[in-house]
Amino acid sequence: MVGEGVGVSGATGGSGLDLHCSRCRRVCRGNELDRLLWCEGCIARAKARAKRVGWMCGVVLAAGLGAWIHFVQKPSAALLGGWIGIVLAAFWLCARAGTELWYGVLRIRHRPGGQ
Numbered sequence: 001m002v003g004e005g006v007g008v009s010g011a012t013g014g015s016g017l018d019l020h021c022s023r024c025r026r027v028c029r030g031n032e033l034d035r036l037l038w039c040e041g042c043i044a045r046a047k048a049r050a051k052r053v054g055w056m057c058g059v060v061l062a063a064g065l066g067a068w069i070h071f072v073q074k075p076s077a078a079l080l081g082g083w084i085g086i087v088l089a090a091f092w093l094c095a096r097a098g099t100e101l102w103y104g105v106l107r108i109r110h111r112p113g114g115q
C-alpha cells in the first residue's frame, strides 16, 4: 500500500514517534531514521554492498589499466615503480568513486520493503 512505510504507529512521550523503516519495515524511533526513513541497519547494509561493488570496479579498472600498461606501454624496469603507483592510485580512486556512486544509486532506486 502506498504510504504504508511512513505510517505513524503511536506517540512515545513527546521525544519522537515510532515509524517504520521504509526499507526493512522494522519499527524504529523517529530519531533513529534518516531523511529517507532508513534505519541504521539498512544504511550499514547498503554501505557494505556499495563498498563491495566499488572494490569490484576498482579491481576491474586496475586490471585493465595494468594490462594496457604491460602490453601497450611496455614499461622499462626503471619506470615500473611509477606505473605500479599509477595503477594503485587508479584502483583506490575508482573504488572510492564506485562506492559512493553505487550507494547513491541504492538510495535513489530503493523500493519500500526491498533489500
Ligand SMILES: [Zn+2]
Residues within 6 Å of the ligand: 021, 022, 023, 024, 025, 026, 038, 039, 040, 041, 042
Ligand atoms: Zn531498515
